[in-house]
Amino acid sequence: MSIISNAYSGEQFMNSRLMISAITTVVGLTFSTASLAWLEEGGERDEALTLKPDHENGIEVYEVCAGCHLTEGWGKPDGTFPQLAGQHPEVLVKQLADIREGNRDNPTMYPFAIPESIGGAQALADVVHYTAKLPMNPENGKGEWAEGTPEFDQGKKLYKDNCVECHGENGEGKADKFYPLIQGQHYKYMMRQFEWIRDGKRRNANPDMVKQIKSFTDKDMQMVINYVSRIPVPKEKLAPSKDWLNPDYD
Ligand code: HEC
Ligand code: HEC
Numbered sequence: 475m476s477i478i479s480n481a482y483s484g485e486q487f488m489n490s491r492l493m494i495s496a497i498t499t500v501v502g503l504t505f506s507t508a509s510l511a512w513l514e515e516g517g518e519r520d521e522a523l524t525l526k527p528d529h530e531n532g533i534e535v536y537e538v539c540a541g542c543h544l545t546e547g548w549g550k551p552d553g554t555f556p557q558l559a560g561q562h563p564e565v566l567v568k569q570l571a572d573i574r575e576g577n578r579d580n581p582t583m584y585p586f587a588i589p590e591s592i593g594g595a596q597a598l599a600d601v602v603h604y605t606a607k608l609p610m611n612p613e614n615g616k617g618e619w620a621e622g623t624p625e626f627d628q629g630k631k632l633y634k635d636n637c638v639e640c641h642g643e644n645g646e647g648k649a650d651k652f653y654p655l656i657q658g659q660h661y662k663y664m665m666r667q668f669e670w671i672r673d674g675k676r677r678n679a680n681p682d683m684v685k686q687i688k689s690f691t692d693k694d695m696q697m698v699i700n701y702v703s704r705i706p707v708p709k710e711k712l713a714p715s716k717d718w719l720n721p722d723y724d
Contacts, residue, residue: 511577511677513652518595519571523564525599532604533722535597538586539605545720546713547608551615553662559608560658560711562649566602569678578678608720609713615660617700629701632694636686637702645705653680658711661703668695 536547539558543549547559558566572578573587585591592601619625641647645657656664670676672687672695690698 511572512680513568514577517571517575518598519568521595522567522571522598522602525596527599527603528596529600529604531597532600532602535592535601536604537723538592539601540723541586542583543605545723546611546718547605547720548611549660549663551613551660551662553615553660553664553666556663557611557614557659558605560610560707561606561655562647563602563606564649564652565647565654566606567598568652570598570602572678578676609718610658610707610711611716612707612712613716614658614703614707615662616703617661617696619697619700621704625697626701626704629697629699632690632698633701637698640680640683641702645702656702657705658707659703661699664699664702665695668699 540547542555543558544555547557549555549557569578570587573580573584574589580587589597592598617629619629637645640651640653641656642653645655647653647655667676668687671679671683672690674684687695
């Protein structure tokens with residue numbers, strides 16, 4: 475008798491679990507519209523941007539990040555990890571806060587980026603100011619079409635017509651608007667993000683960018699990102715050589 479009633483309540487439990495997960499799915503869908511998640515006010519991002527960064531603590535916090543983004547902050551040309559060096563601190567803070575608040579999915583990084591691992595808004599301010607100032611990788615991963623090919627030219631045209639307004643003439647972005655610097659970023663990383671933004675998978679995307687690129691074919695996407703990956707980065711933002719090692723770590 476007791477076995478039966480246990481089994482019965484077990485089934486009820488299952489049902490309520492299913493119902494909760496059905497409800498969460500619906501709520502999840504509602505929140506996955508880009509406009510809601512793009513730039514909510516009053517979160518950790520806004521708080522971190524008002525704090526005075528501590529350089530030494532930035533070095534300390536970045537140590538855990540270096541495990542994936544590398545000590546130099548250069549990420550990997552194979553696209554697994556983005557370059558962080560040289561990115562606007564505002565953009566880095568936004569992405570970190572979005573990842574921490576669940577507005578951008580990043581299951582690989584999530585456990586290393588939460589307050590329990592690195593601390594609160596002050597840690598965000600410290601680590602982003604440190605990484606933003608690192609010199610950039612002189613040899614970022616590039617697409618397959620060199621300057622002079624028709625695909626390069628077509629990519630350049632697509633860029634001028636669709637991207638300059640936000641990412642700037644040379645992919646330098648706009649810090650105060652949270653538009654990322656994309657010059658010098660790895661081709662394969664950008665391909666993944668661009669596709670996720672186009673297809674609605676990156677939930678914190680800017681809704682106007684989504685609109686702008688929604689008719690891009692896969693070939694358009696390859697050509698425009700190929701062009702972006704080949705925009706020269708100003709010399710003063712680059713490390714002196716590809717063999718440069720970050721002296722803050724040994
Ligand atoms: C276990 C590996 C791992 C660790 C550790 C890690 N990250 Fe990441 N990070 C990633 C991956 C993977 C991505 C790209 C995810 C994607 O493709 O959407 C990423 C993306 C980011 C981005 C977004 C970049 C952009 O251009 O939008 C920022 C900012 C970032 N990481 C900062 C950090 C900081 C700061 C730390 C340390 C506190 C850290 N990461 C630790 C794996 C990691
Ligand atoms: C209306 C402004 C706007 C336009 C137009 C736009 N973007 Fe973006 N783009 C953004 C913003 C804002 C983000 C960051 C969104 C976020 O906070 O997650 C972004 C993100 C990206 C990323 C991911 C960067 C990273 O570090 O993760 C790439 C790559 C990119 N854009 C390329 C392009 C290209 C190429 C075009 C033109 C075909 C374009 N964008 C047009 C605003 C724009």
